[in-house]
Amino acid sequence: xxxxxxxxxxxxxxGGIYSMIGIGMTLIMGVMxxxxxxxxxxxxxxxxxxxxxxxxxxxxxxxxxxxxxPALFLLGAFIQKTLLNPLIKVESILPxxxxxxxxxxxxxxxxxxxxxxxxxxxxxxxxxxxxxxFIGKISFNVPMCIAFGFALFFTALLFWFLLKTDxxxxxxxTAQDSEAATLMxxxxxxxxxxxxxxxxxxxAAAGVLLMPIFYLFPDIGGAFTLKAFVITILGGLxxxxxxxxxxxVLGVAESLGATYIGMxxxxxxxxxxxxxVLIFLPGGLKRLTKI
Amino acid sequence: MQKKTIFWxxxxxxxxxxxxxxxxxxxxxxxxxSLMWVIIGSSWNLLAGYTGQVSFGHAIxxxxxxxxxxLFPIHLGLSAWWGMLTGGIVSMLVALFVGWVCFxxxxxxxxxxxxxxxxxxxxxxxxxxSLTEGMVGILIIQTFKSKxxxxxxxxxxxVACILVIERIMKSKWGYYFVxxxxxxxxxxxxxxxxxxxxxxxxxxxAFFTGMAGAFYMNYMAFIDPEVVFSLxxxxxxxxxxxxxxxxxxxxxxxVGAFIMVGxxxxxxxxxxxLAPKWISQAHALAFGLxxxxxxxxxxxGIVGDWATIKRLVFRTRRTxx
Numbered sequence: 259x260x261x262x263x264x265x266x267x268x269x270x271x272x273g274g275i276y277s278m279i280g281i282g283m284t285l286i287m288g289v290m291x292x293x294x295x296x297x298x299x300x301x302x303x304x305x306x307x308x309x310x311x312x313x314x315x316x317x318x319x320x321x322x323x324x325x326x327x328p329a330l331f332l333l334g335a336f337i338q339k340t341l342l343n344p345l346i347k348v349e350s351i352l353p354x355x356x357x358x359x360x361x362x363x364x365x366x367x368x369x370x371x372x373x374x375x376x377x378x379x380x381x382x383x384x385x386x387x388x389x390x391x392f393i394g395k396i397s398f399n400v401p402m403c404i405a406f407g408f409a410l411f412f413t414a415l416l417f418w419f420l421l422k423t424d425x426x427x428x429x430x431x432t433a434q435d436s437e438a439a440t441l442m443x444x445x446x447x448x449x450x451x452x453x454x455x456x457x458x459x460x461x462a463a464a465g466v467l468l469m470p471i472f473y474l475f476p477d478i479g480g481a482f483t484l485k486a487f488v489i490t491i492l493g494g495l496x497x498x499x500x501x502x503x504x505x506x507v508l509g510v511a512e513s514l515g516a517t518y519i520g521m522x523x524x525x526x527x528x529x530x531x532x533x534x535v536l537i538f539l540p541g542g543l544k545r546l547t548k549i
Numbered sequence: 550m551q552k553k554t555i556f557w558x559x560x561x562x563x564x565x566x567x568x569x570x571x572x573x574x575x576x577x578x579x580x581x582x583s584l585m586w587v588i589i590g591s592s593w594n595l596l597a598g599y600t601g602q603v604s605f606g607h608a609i610x611x612x613x614x615x616x617x618x619x620l621f622p623i624h625l626g627l628s629a630w631w632g633m634l635t636g637g638i639v640s641m642l643v644a645l646f647v648g649w650v651c652f653x654x655x656x657x658x659x660x661x662x663x664x665x666x667x668x669x670x671x672x673x674x675x676x677x678x679s680l681t682e683g684m685v686g687i688l689i690i691q692t693f694k695s696k697x698x699x700x701x702x703x704x705x706x707x708v709a710c711i712l713v714i715e716r717i718m719k720s721k722w723g724y725y726f727v728x729x730x731x732x733x734x735x736x737x738x739x740x741x742x743x744x745x746x747x748x749x750x751x752x753x754x755a756f757f758t759g760m761a762g763a764f765y766m767n768y769m770a771f772i773d774p775e776v777v778f779s780l781x782x783x784x785x786x787x788x789x790x791x792x793x794x795x796x797x798x799x800x801x802x803x804v805g806a807f808i809m810v811g812x813x814x815x816x817x818x819x820x821x822x823l824a825p826k827w828i829s830q831a832h833a834l835a836f837g838l839x840x841x842x843x844x845x846x847x848x849x850g851i852v853g854d855w856a857t858i859k860r861l862v863f864r865t866r867r868t869x870x
Contacts (some may be wrong), residue, residue, distance in 0.1 A: 352597065352603060354656065513793075529668055533665070
C-alpha cells in the first residue's frame with residue numbers, strides 16, 4: 259500500500275511540471291491551430307540557460323527562472339514573428355508547413371546545443387537536490403515539491419492573466435475565432451507572437467524547475483515534445499484546464515507504469531493512453547468537462 | 550526522336566551502367582542508399598503529398614519491413630531474403646491497424662498520431678527482447694560480397710515504386726486522392742469513400758516502405774530498433790526527402806533523395822576531408838536549416854518550384870553578363 263501511495267504522490271508531483279509543459283503547448287495550439295513540435299526543444303534551451311547560470315555564475319537554479327523565462331519569451335516571439343507568421347502568406351500544397359517548420363526549428367535548436375555543449379549528460383547539483391520530507395512512510399522530494407508549488411503559482415498567474423487582463427481576453431478571443439477577433443480590432447498577428455512567447459516562457463519555467471531533479475542532454479527536447487502533445491490530446495486541444503488534468507494524469511500513469519510494469523515501458527504508458535484516448539474519447543477530457 | 554525519349558533513354562543507360570563504370574564501393578553504396586530513399590520518399594509522397602495525410606511515422610513501416618526480414622534467420626533459420634517477399638505484406642497489415650486508429654484524425658493531429666505510433670513501435674521493438682533481441686539488434690551475414698546485386702535489386706524496386714505511383718496517380722484512385730487532399734468534406738459529399746481511399750493510399754505507401762526496410766536488412770546486415778525505428782533518421786528524413794524534392798510531384802522525392810543523401814554524406818565526411826573535422830557534426834544542423842529555407846522560399850520543393858529556380862538563376866546570370 260505504501261508503495262502505491264508513494265507512486266501516486268511522485269506521479270502527481272511530476273504531473274505538475276508536465277501540466278506546465280502542456281499548458282504552453284495548448285495555448286499555442288488554441289490560438290494558432292498548429293502543434294508546436296519544437297516545444298520540448300525550447301524547454302531544452304531553457305535548461306541549458308539554467309545549467310550555464312548554475313555552472314559558470316553559481317546562480318541558484320530557481321533564480322534563473324528570472325533569466326530563462328524572459329529569454330525564452332523573446333526566443334518564442336522571435337520564432338513566431340520571423341519564421342511562422344510569414345508562412346501564412348506562402349502558397350503551398352501541404353497545409354501542415356507550419357508544423358513542418360517547427361520540426362526544422364527543433365532540429366536547429368538541438369544541433370546548436372550539441373555544437374556548444376556536446377552530447378554529454380549535464381546535471382545541476384544543489385544542496386537540496388536529494389533531500390526529502392517524510393510524512394508517515396511517504397517521502398516528498400524537496401525540489402519536486404518546490405517545482406509543484408511553482409507550477410501551481412504560474413498556472414494561477416496564467417489564469418488570472420487570461421481571464422482578467424485585456425491582453426488575455428484578446429488571446430482568448432483570437433483562439434475562439436481569429437477572424438471575428440480581427441474585426442473587433444485585435445491585431446491577431448501580434449497576439450500570435452505574444453502567445454508563442456508566453457507558451458515558450460511557460461515551458462522554460464518547466465525546464466528550469468526540472469533541472470535540479472533531472473539530467474540534461476541536447477536530445478532531451480524530443481521526448482518532452484512528445485509528452486506535451488500526449489497531454490494536449492489527453493486534455494482536449496486548446497483546453498487549458500484539460501492540459502492541467504492531462505499533465506497530472508500522465509505523471510501518475512507514467513509513475514504507475516514504472517513501478518508496476520517496468521522502467522523500460524515508462525515512456526510507452528503515455529503513448530498507450532494517447533492511442534486509447536483517440537479511440538475511445540476523441541476530443542479528450544474537454545468533452546467531459548466542457549471547459 | 551523526341552527530346553523526352555532521348556532523355557529517358559540516356560537516364561536508363563546511365564542507371565544500368567553506373568555500377569559497371571564506377572567501381573568504387575563507396576560511391577556504389579551512396580547510390581544504393583539514395584535509391585532506397587527514393588522508394589521511401591516516393592511512398593511518403595503518395596500518402597502525404599498526393600493524399601494530404603502527412604505522416605510522421607514512416608519509420609513504423611520501414612522498421613516492420615526490416616524486422617520481418619531480420620526475424621526469418623533468427624527464429625526460422627531461413628534466409629533474410631524471405632523478407633523481400635513478406636516485408637511489404639506485413640507492413641501493410643500493420644498499416645491497416647495504423648490507419649484504423651490514425652484516420653480518425655485530420656491534419657496535424659493525424660501527423661502527431663503517426664509520430665506517436667512510430668515511438669510506440671520503437672519501444673515495443675526495444676523491450677520485447679524474446680522476439681526482436683531488443684537493443685542487441687539483429688546481425689546476419691551478407692549474401693553477396695559485391696554491391697552489384699544489391700544495386701540492381703534496389704534499382705528495380707525504385708523504378709517499380711515510381712511507375713506504380715505514376716500509374717495510380719493517372720487512374721481514378723489518383724483523382725480521389727487529390728480530391729481528399731484538397732477538401733475532404735467536398736470529396737465525401739461527392740460520394741468518395743474517403744476513409745477507404747485514405748487507407749488504400751496508406752497501404753500502397755506502407756508496402757513500398759516495408760520493401761525498402763526488408764532490403765535495408767539484407768543490404769546492411771545489421772539492424773536495431775534505434776536505427777530502423779528512428780524518428781529523426783527515418784520518419785523525419787522521409788519528410789525531408791519529400792519536401793526538399795517537391796511534394797505531389799512524381800520525380801520530386803527521387804531528386805530529394807539524392808540531394809539529402811548527398812548532403813548527409815558531404816557533411817559526415819567533412820566535405821570529403823576538405824573542411825575541418827567539426828563540420829561532420831553539423832549535418833543535422835544543415836538539415837534543419839535546409840528545411841527552414843525550403844519551407845520559406847521553395848514551398849513546393851525543388852521539382853515543384855523548378856520554374857521559379859530557373860527564372861532566378863537565369864536572371865542572376867543575365868545581370869552578371
